[in-house]
Amino acid sequence: GENVEQHPSTLSVQEGDSAVIKCTYSDSASNYFPWYKQELGKRPQLIIDIRSNVGEKKDQRIAVTLNKTAKHFSLHITETQPEDSAVYFCAASHTGGFKTIFGAGTRLFVKA
Amino acid sequence: DADVTQTPRNRITKTGKRIMLECSQTKGHDRMYWYRQDPGLGLRLIYYSFDVKDINKGEISDGYSVSRQAQAKFSLSLESAIPNQTALYFCATSVLGADSGGYNEQFFGPGTRLTVL
Numbered sequence: 001g002e003n004v005e006q007h008p009s010t011l012s013v014q015e016g017d018s019a020v021i022k023c024t025y026s027d028s029a030s031n032y033f034p035w036y037k038q039e040l041g042k043r044p045q046l047i048i049d050i051r052s053n054v055g056e057k058k059d060q061r062i063a064v065t066l067n068k069t070a071k072h073f074s075l076h077i078t079e080t081q082p083e084d085s086a087v088y089f090c091a092a093s094h095t096g097g098f099k100t101i102f103g104a105g106t107r108l109f110v111k112a
Numbered sequence: 113d114a115d116v117t118q119t120p121r122n123r124i125t126k127t128g129k130r131i132m133l134e135c136s137q138t139k140g141h142d143r144m145y146w147y148r149q150d151p152g153l154g155l156r157l158i159y160y161s162f163d164v165k166d167i168n169k170g171e172i173s174d175g176y177s178v179s180r181q182a183q184a185k186f187s188l189s190l191e192s193a194i195p196n197q198t199a200l201y202f203c204a205t206s207v208l209g210a211d212s213g214g215y216n217e218q219f220f221g222p223g224t225r226l227t228v229l
Contacts, residue, residue, distance in 0.1 A: 006154070009152065032215045032216065034217060034218075036218075042222075043202065043220040043221060043222050043223055044155070044202070044218075044220050045220070046217050046218070049215070049217070051215065089154060089155065093215075093216050095215060098143075098160060098162070098168070098216075099157060099160065099170070100157075100216055100218055102154045102155040102156075103154055104152055104153055104154040105152075105154050
């Protein structure tokens with residue numbers, strides 16, 4: 001069935017360093033790849049997304065890359081800050097799709 | 113602000129009890145979802161609905177049922193709760209219209225923490 005694998009499950013970085021989270025999807029029809037951030041005790045919220053017609057998208061310190069051939073996409077956070085500490089979920093779906101498949105999540109710790 | 117709300121926020125119950133979790137939204141979205149979150153397993157889809165007359169099973173629907181009472185309300189029921197249904201439950205909405213460009217961003221409620229003893 002459809003699956004999204006996410007790695008690593010836990011990531012600890014020093015403040016100011018970069019963090020990279022990687023995901024792999026199985027459904028070749030997927031063309032929309034959102035990333036959600038869930039702070040402790042809060043609801044998941046969309047922070048950035050990428051569509052299959054582009055290979056990279058950037059929003060300030062956050063960037064996402066997509067390799068459709070390899071079915072890989074990644075989240076890059078530069079100049080990490082303590083407030084970046086959260087659980088991050090990648091996901092995959094397709095236009096008009098009824099379901100969004102989520103990865104298992106990455107718990108990011110940014111040490112001050 | 114338009115929002116997604118869930119009640120109750122926390123619930124402790126006993127094995128065998130019937131439990132209903134409620135979700136309401138003022139976003140005007142047509143699609144509503146129930147997810148379950150467990151540590152290390154991410155968000156797994158229980159049920160989803162595109163309108164009042166449309167209900168679909170997700171990947172882990174066994175032991176759960178739903179009711180879409182109105183466009184704005186979507187309830188999740190556990191007919192006979194068991195301990196392995198202890199989890200954090202999220203309701204979510206989405207819309208597939210001009211604003212979304214055909215892409216399915218999910219808007220989550222605050223979650224209901226359910227403990228089954």
